[in-house]
Amino acid sequence: MAELIALSPAGAALPKRIGAVTLTEAPFAPMTGISPHAGEVAQVSAALEAAHGLALPGPGRMLSGAGIEVLWFGRNRWLLIGAAPGDGLAAHAALTDQSDAWVSVIVQGAAGVDVLARLVPVDLRPRAFAEGSVIRTELFHMPAAIARTGAEDLRVMCFRSMAGTLVHDLVTAAEAVAARG
Amino acid sequence: MRLSCPICGERDRREFHYGGAALERPAPEAGAAAWDAYLHLRENPAGRSRELWYHESGCTAWLVVERDTVTHEIHGVTLAAGGR
Numbered sequence: 574m575a576e577l578i579a580l581s582p583a584g585a586a587l588p589k590r591i592g593a594v595t596l597t598e599a600p601f602a603p604m605t606g607i608s609p610h611a612g613e614v615a616q617v618s619a620a621l622e623a624a625h626g627l628a629l630p631g632p633g634r635m636l637s638g639a640g641i642e643v644l645w646f647g648r649n650r651w652l653l654i655g656a657a658p659g660d661g662l663a664a665h666a667a668l669t670d671q672s673d674a675w676v677s678v679i680v681q682g683a684a685g686v687d688v689l690a691r692l693v694p695v696d697l698r699p700r701a702f703a704e705g706s707v708i709r710t711e712l713f714h715m716p717a718a719i720a721r722t723g724a725e726d727l728r729v730m731c732f733r734s735m736a737g738t739l740v741h742d743l744v745t746a747a748e749a750v751a752a753r754g
Numbered sequence: 755m756r757l758s759c760p761i762c763g764e765r766d767r768r769e770f771h772y773g774g775a776a777l778e779r780p781a782p783e784a785g786a787a788a789w790d791a792y793l794h795l796r797e798n799p800a801g802r803s804r805e806l807w808y809h810e811s812g813c814t815a816w817l818v819v820e821r822d823t824v825t826h827e828i829h830g831v832t833l834a835a836g837g838r
């Protein structure tokens with residue numbers, strides 16, 4: 574059988590350190606979109622907790638456990654990262670494998686908010702966007718999801734087909750921020 | 755212009771897509787005149803209007819927005835689907 578070579582969405586374009594900001598591609602992890610059937614959010618949350626130890630977070634929030642994250646991902650939608658969906662979820666929700674659908678870039682450093690301020694129309698400073706916050710928004714006209722995973726860590730997700738554009742936009746913005754000194 | 759999405763909070767206009775007037779859909783047996791008005795006849799108010807907006811880049815909810823077309827003042831934003 575042919576040996577297939579796994580390629581990450583951003584490939585050799587990352588990692589990069591620009592000024593005080595580091596851009597790194599998040600390691601590959603299984604991802605599953607979870608859309609509860611009408612009126613079955615509570616059942617899905619219970620099934621998720623039984624299988625993975627995490628309930629469904631409220632709008633704009635994420636929860637993380639041992640190697641697993643659950644992100645609110647839009648109206649009546651969530652994203653499970655880091656594990657295949659456990660038993661019991663499929664009975665109450667539509668599940669879609671999105672493992673290869675996204676490019677995820679970790680923007681690290683206190684100046685990360687200044688970089689994203691040039692690309693995103695939402696205030697991402699810690700006092701407005703605390704740890705564990707998630708938004709769906711747009712990044713330079715591209716659909717995006719952004720999560721604050723640490724005090725100085727932001728996870729930026731765009732569609733995989735736009736990985737090259739995302740890296741280009743982040744690098745251009747980071748260079749402009751770094752040039753200001 | 756900024757809209758306060760009931761799910762996401764206050765967001766920039768560029769995240770939203772305009773979806774036309776927010777109308778009450780007539781009953782199937784309401785008759786030709788009611789359906790003609792629903793499909794084709796629109797008010798063009800200088801003042802308060804009820805509009806549909808789609809939070810396209812955000813949570814993807816459809817919203818009913820009460821907006822003043824003269825001042826752009828927003829009087830209310832609710833989920834088009836109600837509590838569902």
Ligand SMILES: [Zn+2]
Binds near residue numbers: 813
């Ligand atoms: Zn929204």
